[in-house]
Amino acid sequence: MEEEWDEDGPEVVKRFMYVNRKAPYGTVYALEMLEKVLIAAAFEQDVHVVFMDDGVYQLKKEQETKGVNMKNFSPTFRALEGYDVEKLYVEKESLEARGLTVEDLVVPVEVLSSDDLKSLMSKQEVILTA
Amino acid sequence: MKFGILVNEGPFQHQASDSAYLFTKAALEKGHEIYRVFFYYDGVNNANKLSEPQADDRDLVKLWSALAEEHKVDLVVCVAAALRRGIKDDILAPGFRISGLGQLIESGIVADRQITFGD
Amino acid sequence: MLLHTVNKSPFERNTLESCLRVCEDGAGILLIEDGVYGALDNTAVADFIKKRMGNIKFYVLGPDVDARGLANQTMIDGIESVDFGGFVDLVEKHTATQAWL
Numbered sequence: 001m002e003e004e005w006d007e008d009g010p011e012v013v014k015r016f017m018y019v020n021r022k023a024p025y026g027t028v029y030a031l032e033m034l035e036k037v038l039i040a041a042a043f044e045q046d047v048h049v050v051f052m053d054d055g056v057y058q059l060k061k062e063q064e065t066k067g068v069n070m071k072n073f074s075p076t077f078r079a080l081e082g083y084d085v086e087k088l089y090v091e092k093e094s095l096e097a098r099g100l101t102v103e104d105l106v107v108p109v110e111v112l113s114s115d116d117l118k119s120l121m122s123k124q125e126v127i128l129t130a
Numbered sequence: 131m132k133f134g135i136l137v138n139e140g141p142f143q144h145q146a147s148d149s150a151y152l153f154t155k156a157a158l159e160k161g162h163e164i165y166r167v168f169f170y171y172d173g174v175n176n177a178n179k180l181s182e183p184q185a186d187d188r189d190l191v192k193l194w195s196a197l198a199e200e201h202k203v204d205l206v207v208c209v210a211a212a213l214r215r216g217i218k219d220d221i222l223a224p225g226f227r228i229s230g231l232g233q234l235i236e237s238g239i240v241a242d243r244q245i246t247f248g249d
Numbered sequence: 250m251l252l253h254t255v256n257k258s259p260f261e262r263n264t265l266e267s268c269l270r271v272c273e274d275g276a277g278i279l280l281i282e283d284g285v286y287g288a289l290d291n292t293a294v295a296d297f298i299k300k301r302m303g304n305i306k307f308y309v310l311g312p313d314v315d316a317r318g319l320a321n322q323t324m325i326d327g328i329e330s331v332d333f334g335g336f337v338d339l340v341e342k343h344t345a346t347q348a349w350l
Contacts, residue, residue: 012239019347021267032171035210039231043239053267093270114270122251122273126238127347129246130138130171131341138350145256145282152312156333162341243340246348249256 016040017048017124020055024073025065029130030058031073036128038076041083048124049080050117051109052091056098059090059105077107091117133157134241135167136234138248140175141190142183147176150247151193158201166204166237167194169226171248174212177205179223191223198225206233250275252343256282256350259294266297268349274304279331279339281310288314290323302327310336 018037024030040047051059058074065072080088088109095101095111102111112120121127135154139146154164169176176194183189198205205226207217212228219228238244253272257264265280265287272278280288287298288309298307302325311330314320324330331339340346 014239016235016238021350028171032211036170036231036234040235040238043232043235045235045239052271053263091271118271118273121271121347122276122344124251124347125345126244127246127251127345128136128238128244129348129350130248133337133340149256149281152333153336157337160334160337162337243346245254245340245346246350248348248350 013044013046014125015048015123016045016126016128017050017121019050019052019121019127019129020058021053022130023054023057024063025068025070030055031071033128033130034073034076037080037085038083041080041085044084047085048087048089048120049085050089050091050121052094052117056090056094056100056105059107059109060100061104061106063106074106080107089117089120131243132163132165132241134165134234134237134244136237136244136246136248137167137169137173137176138171138246140172141181142175143172144249146247146249147173147190148188151190151197153245153247154197154203158197158203164201164203165241166206166233168234168237169205169207170211170231170234172215173248174207174215174217177207177212177217177222177226180221195223195225208234250277250343252277252279252339252346254279254281254346254348255284255287256280256348258283259287259297260292264349265294269297269301269305272301272305277306277308277339277343279308279310279336280328281313281336285309285313285317285319288324288328289319290325295325298325298328308335308339
């Protein structure tokens with residue numbers, strides 16, 4: 001498939017999935033992943049963002065980072081909707097294993113069982129992880 | 131087939147860049163096209179020409195540059211990740227260029243397969 | 250079907266377990282880097298893979314096995330060893346690749 005390029009970029013919409021499995025702050029992965037999500041949205045791709053394992057901690061409410069001298073990026077998750085990134089998923093098993101519920105999260109998400117996540121993942125064309 | 135490669139780690143701390151390099155080389159040997167290798171996170175350190183590994187060690191910066199030279203592989207360093215880490219045009223090894231994160235997404239769109247090497 | 254790559258030792262991280270939890274039957278899992286320790290038989294974690302053997306196709310990256318002194322260790326029956334060329338073929342054969350890091 002050869003794409004014709006113009007100022008608007010490629011006329012192709014692919015299913016992109018971002019899988020967040022790392023907790024925030026301890027490493028930079030979560031923050032730079034969020035930057036990648038925002039860019040994909042600008043390319044008008046079909047963006048899916050998944051939080052599983054310690055990645056669910058990225059969405060924890062009440063993050064207060066002044067004491068560790070870092071920028072609190074959790075409010076950005078609430079801004080994703082404005083970039084047409086609306087498909088946010090949390091794996092049920094990861095959430096429950098950490099004693100969390102959707103009430104603990106900064107943004108509305110769809111909670112998927114690992115079986116549902118399995119079929120959603122296998123339909124993706126580009127999967128970016130960190 | 132067109133492959134897009136993402137390298138998330140630098141040349142010394144993790145094996146990711148070694149694995150990515152060997153994968154890229156194998157793909158080229160099989161006649162595939164490498165649409166782009168994109169360097170993100172600490173992966174931008176692969177482009178630092180000032181790094182000097184010990185004489186008996188492999189030099190990934192030079193290996194990537196040689197691959198770019200020989201096969202015209204597009205080696206792109208993420209600008210935001212690079213600036214944070216002090217990687218600028220004047221210390222870029224041959225074959226690397228600095229550009230935006232959009233180049234990664236474009237790679238994902240254009241390449242038939244996009245594959246990540248990280249830690 | 251997806252190809253999953255796993256590069257962490259199952260003794261240290263839950264990466265392989267998480268991958269298996271959301272890995273569809275019919276998919277492929279390639280163990281690379283420190284992930285190759287998961288391919289060894291007679292370990293405390295060998296059952297992770299044995300339970301799914303037959304539904305998922307497992308591969309291990311030979312050069313990473315050799316580098317770690319494991320060439321003559323017993324691998325779980327049914328795991329196929331590939332070189333970097335074989336890795337490329339696997340990526341080509343599957344619809345997309347997910348790297349578990």
